[in-house]
Amino acid sequence: MDILSHGHSNTSMAGETPSDVARLRAELSEFELGRYLLNNLGLNGQWTSYVLLYPERGSQTRLSSDGSPLGDLETWLLERCPLLLATQQRFCLMRGLTQPLLRSGMQLASLPSGLMDDLLTLDYAACHDVSLTAIDLDAKALDAALRNHSERHTPVAMACEKRDAWQLGCQGHWDLITSNGLNIYVDDDQLCTAFYRQVAEALRPEGMFIVSFITPPDHWKPYSRADLEQQRLLFQDVVPVRWMCHRDEATTRGQLAEAGLEVISVHYDEQRMFPAVLARKHGPQR
Numbered sequence: 001m002d003i004l005s006h007g008h009s010n011t012s013m014a015g016e017t018p019s020d021v022a023r024l025r026a027e028l029s030e031f032e033l034g035r036y037l038l039n040n041l042g043l044n045g046q047w048t049s050y051v052l053l054y055p056e057r058g059s060q061t062r063l064s065s066d067g068s069p070l071g072d073l074e075t076w077l078l079e080r081c082p083l084l085l086a087t088q089q090r091f092c093l094m095r096g097l098t099q100p101l102l103r104s105g106m107q108l109a110s111l112p113s114g115l116m117d118d119l120l121t122l123d124y125a126a127c128h129d130v131s132l133t134a135i136d137l138d139a140k141a142l143d144a145a146l147r148n149h150s151e152r153h154t155p156v157a158m159a160c161e162k163r164d165a166w167q168l169g170c171q172g173h174w175d176l177i178t179s180n181g182l183n184i185y186v187d188d189d190q191l192c193t194a195f196y197r198q199v200a201e202a203l204r205p206e207g208m209f210i211v212s213f214i215t216p217p218d219h220w221k222p223y224s225r226a227d228l229e230q231q232r233l234l235f236q237d238v239v240p241v242r243w244m245c246h247r248d249e250a251t252t253r254g255q256l257a258e259a260g261l262e263v264i265s266v267h268y269d270e271q272r273m274f275p276a277v278l279a280r281k282h283g284p285q286r
Contacts, residue, residue: 046115174202210277
């Protein structure tokens with residue numbers, strides 16, 4: 001299967017309003033994150049990490065990825081764009097769900113891993129013999145995850161596996177799997193459920209699965225209607241991003257249940273856009 005989150009596009013958009021669209025396209029072309037969005041209609045592991053860690057890093061330096069001062073549009077993306085703010089909060093929610101589950105001897109995986117910030121930023125001081133596996137179809141993302149592990153000096157073993165999420169071929173291997181940034185690119189509900197089924201098969205009995213999803217726009221409670229309108233213009237008319245596959249909580253619960261995963265809890269960001277789910281694989285029949 002192709003990498004869903006990024007790929008070159010030569011599409012020209014119909015129905016554009018020339019002034020606003022041209023202005024935004026010109027502004028996006030002025031910084032690296034914007035140029036990547038224009039060319040790929042999504043974010044790879046590197047740029048996802050850049051967005052996720054901005055509150056901890058970039059907001060302190062006020063510098064863009066190339067070391068220059070942040071411009072107005074990049075600042076808006078990182079500090080006010082509703083979905084990117086929800087993404088940052090979702091990252092915190094998922095880490096908050098994972099940390100209390102850590103135990104010595106666990107095997108954890110991130111799928112798709114990207115740079116694997118979700119697992120590499122956790123505190124393993126109270127655990128020993130923990131091992132992490134980065135799973136991604138993007139070889140560059142796996143290389144970046146290895147560098148991230150080395151640079152952070154995370155005190156756990158780590159391996160990388162280049163695998164298709166729908167062909168994991170693993171049975172009862174991991175104690176916990178995290179997943180963000182895959183189902184939001186999959187509009188086919190059956191295909192999404194098939195992915196969850198692969199996860200369930202790869203988990204040990206009673207293993208935990210932490211996953212997120214994007215809710216439909218009529219569920220959202222944005223901080224600002226003006227920012228939501230700019231987001232609509234940017235991500236529909238200027239950069240028709242591929243990550244807008246929406247599902248409500250009931251649909252997600254049903255898909256996970258069909259795959260053999262019991263939802264324990266659902267945790268929403270403040271704008272109710274990008275919730276995180278804690279689910280558990282059913283144990284053996286007694």
